[in-house]
Amino acid sequence: MQTQNTNEWFASWFDSPYYHLLYQNRDENEATGFLTLLTTHLRLPKTAHLLDLACGAGRHSRVLHNLGYRVTGCDLSPNSIREAQEKATEGMDFFVHDMRNPLPGKYDVTLNLFTSFGYFDNVLDNAKVLTSVANSLTENGLLIIDFMNAEKVIRELKMRQEIVQDGIIFHIKREVSNGKIVKTIAFEAEGQSHFYQEKVQALDLIDFQQLLGNAGFDILETRGNYALEIYNPLLSDRLILICKKR
Numbered sequence: 001m002q003t004q005n006t007n008e009w010f011a012s013w014f015d016s017p018y019y020h021l022l023y024q025n026r027d028e029n030e031a032t033g034f035l036t037l038l039t040t041h042l043r044l045p046k047t048a049h050l051l052d053l054a055c056g057a058g059r060h061s062r063v064l065h066n067l068g069y070r071v072t073g074c075d076l077s078p079n080s081i082r083e084a085q086e087k088a089t090e091g092m093d094f095f096v097h098d099m100r101n102p103l104p105g106k107y108d109v110t111l112n113l114f115t116s117f118g119y120f121d122n123v124l125d126n127a128k129v130l131t132s133v134a135n136s137l138t139e140n141g142l143l144i145i146d147f148m149n150a151e152k153v154i155r156e157l158k159m160r161q162e163i164v165q166d167g168i169i170f171h172i173k174r175e176v177s178n179g180k181i182v183k184t185i186a187f188e189a190e191g192q193s194h195f196y197q198e199k200v201q202a203l204d205l206i207d208f209q210q211l212l213g214n215a216g217f218d219i220l221e222t223r224g225n226y227a228l229e230i231y232n233p234l235l236s237d238r239l240i241l242i243c244k245k246r
Contacts, residue, residue, distance in 0.1 A: 010119045013196045014056070015077040018189065021165050026059065026114075034226035035063045041228055042142065042242070044069070044109060051107040053099055053133065054116035058084030058092075064111075065092050072105065100128040103136035110137060113146040118201035126201075130215035134245055143217060143243040149224065149236045150202040153181060176202065205233065208241055217243040 013019050044050075046068045052061040055073030057080045065071045074097035075081050084094040097103070100120075110133050118126060133143055154176055161172040173184040183198040203211075205222065212219055220243060223229065224236025231239060 008119075008121070009197050009199055011076060013185075013198065014075075015079045016196070017079070018168070018187070018194060018196075020057065020080075020083075021168065022163065022170050022185070024165060028059065028063075030226060031060055032063050032066075035060060036067060037226075037228055038144065039064070039067055039069070042109075042144075048108040049106070051103070051105075051110040051136070053110050053112045055084060055094065056080050056114075056116075058087060058094060060111065060113050061092060061094070062087065065089070072107070074099070074103070099132060100125050101132065103132050105136065106138050107136055107141065108138050109142045109144065111144045111146075113144070115146070115148045115200060117145060117147055118203050119199065120201075121199075123201065126203075126211055127215060130211060130217070134216050137245045139245070141245045143212075143241075143245070145208070145239075145241040145243070147203065147208070147239045147241070148181075148200070149231075149233065149239050150181065150204055151233050152236065154202060157181070205231070205239060208239070212241070212243055216246045218246060219243050 049070045049072070050064055052058070052064065052071060052073040055061050055075045056077070058073050061071045061073040061084065070091050072093045073084055074095050076096065076098050078096050081094050081096050088094060117129065120126065137143065157174050157176065159174055163170045163172065168187050168189050171186045175182050179202055180199045181202050185196045185198070187194050209219060219241055222231035223238070223240040223242070224231035225238050228240070229236070
């Protein structure tokens with residue numbers, strides 16, 4: 001599928017090998033525990049076809065497939081999709097796609113995990129994503145969004161941090177600017193200076209209620225962590241939205 005603007009921060013950073021290097025220690029066990037609990041909680045039949053929207057290199061897709069589901073994953077990053085395809089087995093499909101564009105096929109459940117929403121400079125693009133998802137879901141289909149609890153993140157923002165991975169020192173600075181949480185990542189590698197930014201809209205529950213309602217979704221449940229405890233705006237680490245297509 002076509003992408004819209006390769007100059008957008010996520011198009012270059014997510015396709016960089018340094019992105020995968022920086023985040024190589026993401027917790028596989030946590031993902032397995034969360035998705036096992038989630039699929040059980042939702043009582044998803046094994047016949048359900050799941051879409052992992054913004055799947056990256058397919059970490060969550062592989063967990064879902066191991067749980068017995070047919071899984072399709074899509075992501076903007078060709079390098080991530082290439083890695084996902086290399087690790088795929090029967091019952092798993094991956095393709096490059098900009099989630100603002102119409103999705104091919106029909107899915108019973110779409111999962112958008114690990115804060116993979118609100119990347120865009122134009123907030124109207126959020127509506128495009130949700131419209132695309134709604135049009136690709138089967139009747140009474142489900143949408144699961146796993147987003148940060150922006151209120152808590154801003155309150156506890158760690159302004160500066162250094163992370164060392166494979167001998168590379170990643171210098172990280174965080175700030176809130178124009179309604180976005182901005183992470184600046186600078187490092188030296190292979191004799192060159194590198195500079196990337198991550199910009200995620202600081203969306204809260206009220207924002208999602210409006211966006212999802214306008215796109216034809218009802219929010220059934222709000223959960224606040226990977227143990228699926230009830231969402232608390234002051235205490236919860238995550239904002240997990242379980243939504244149903246009207």
